Amino acid sequence: MNRREFLKRSIVVVAGMAVPTAALELIDPKKLLAAKPELRWVFLVDTHSCVGCGFCVKACKIENEVPYDANVTRTWVERYVITKDGKTHIDSPKGAINGFTSPKIDIGQGHTKEIKDEDIVQSFFVPKLCNQCENPPCVQVCPVGATYQTADGVVLVDRKWCIGCGYCIMGCPYGVRFFHPTFKVAEKCNFCYHRISKGMKTACVDACPFGARRIGNLRDPNDPVTKIIMTERVAILKEEYGTKPQVYYLGLSKEVR
């Protein structure tokens, strides 16, 4: 057999072997199961009920060991103040960990802006957290697969594998990711995965005195959260990015970023 012949035959053998191997991929039982799992975590935020107390932020920081005073947080609350001139003023001082103690709007670097009560036409609070997207861009861009989506829809980070490149932070349109000040790896809200997988609620849901935050299973038609999502008019954030977020909002206004 000469070299040309050998190469030709090798190609045929490799190609022939590739066909049955591809079948393994097609009938991967894990994938089949994941296609229709019995559990898909969803979150429901009722913006009408939120008063901006910040208990959720506090509870989250303590539960998830994010340094209390660090200027990063897995969840936060935004305040929207809309004035007569049509302008929208938004702030979230320290993620609203201490609530909103001043009527002045925080505009960064220690500066505030005062808005007269009579100029305000509308104001409300919007809690934010990871959207656990159906099509998560952060998972797509991770170069080493350190962040991944579980079968029940939650996006997790492997702290032992993350290289800390920050690509996922750049890839998230919602700004929910950051570098953990202690572990120096990507960090994000994971719906308190250690709690929900044991039948508990997330720390923020438990801490909310007004029921503005709720968690449920989208695959269970009898789940009260699922019922609301199915029957009421709910909205999601930044639909245009095609990420298919799984945090639904009641009473979301067009001003919300």
Added chain:
Amino acid sequence: MVHGEAWTIKEFFTYPNEYIYWTIQIVMYPFMTGLVAGAFVLSSLYHVFGVKQLKDIARFSLVFSFALLPVAMMPLMLHLQQPQRGIEVMMTPHFTSAIAAFGIVFSTYGMIVAAELWFVYRQHFVETVHELKAKPNRTAWESFLVPLYSVLTMGAWDISEHALEKDEKAVKFLAGLGIPVACFLHGYAGFIFGSVKANALWMTPLMPVIFICSAVVSGIALCIVTYVVCMELRKLIFNWKRKQNPDLPTTEELKSVEVHVVTMTVKYLIMFLILAITLELLDLIFRGYTAVKSWDILRSVIYEKDFTKIFILQYTFGNLIPFILLLMPRLTVRRAVVGTLMVLLGVFMMRWNVVIGGQAFSSSFAGFMEYHLPFWPHDMETFKEGFFGALMVAVTPFVLFFCLSRILPVFGHKGGH
């Protein structure tokens, strides 16, 4: 302190977790890879397309490209929060990520450049070994070179006419193969940014092409500058040596900077410069014309916040003025050097305006972030991602080039390819 807090100044509403996470090192990364790719393309112009006038600079830029290669990786390592895990990108690449291709593209490219270098220098290795072996009393350096070169020949001692012809063919093939790979190496650096849908400034399919064009521009520019500087230094050193030893050849006998090499190279630089500017302006005009949701905030970043950096430093000082300088008739070496230095500034500012400019606004589109480059480091982080870290990255290729050129001489070598 949270990563990024030390150098980020926030204005109006930004999400609590938003900081400038990608800093000076991520500006250096595409800048350095651009230089690698550009230097290689320049050397290929001679090897593949037979542009004879570039013969002198071709060998030089090939060695320089090789010296720049490890430096393309440095800024990434300095930027990682867990640099000790950086190797995972090679070991467990997650192929839906643009960065995951880095290991494969980078090592393929490295091997091509190394192989091409070997074919170019094989004749030199063999000849030098024979020459030195015949020499009765060798210096310590020469005694070191003999085993080194012997190993580097890898047993291929044949330098007959026929063998050298084969070498030349291999060089041509590798240089040809290297062009698309070099473009891919850099185009994909553009893809890393262009594919981030969450970033309104970055997301454009033009990004990879813009990156390739500006890469070639910067690579050629750096090669011209370094080439001229090296030639001038050689003249200086020889003049100084001649004072002690008048038997040495005069500067005129040495090959000095040849104006025609510079003018020829500058022509290619201008071609790519025009292409790069056209694409960048097209991108800008298109954004303004379509004016989608993000345009309001982009406009205030481009025309207000970053006006000086974009329109003065990048377009005026980095593109327009050097363009005029290089196009004016009767180009002198001095003018060419000034022009190319300005081009380098322009490309650097373009990288800056993409990387830092892309983070100058909040993804809420309701606030801004400003980057303050840490100058004097007060901890490891402000060193790595500050002025001195960047300086270290910028200086390393020259040090490497110096060391490499001891072994692979780039000047005054007659014959060879």
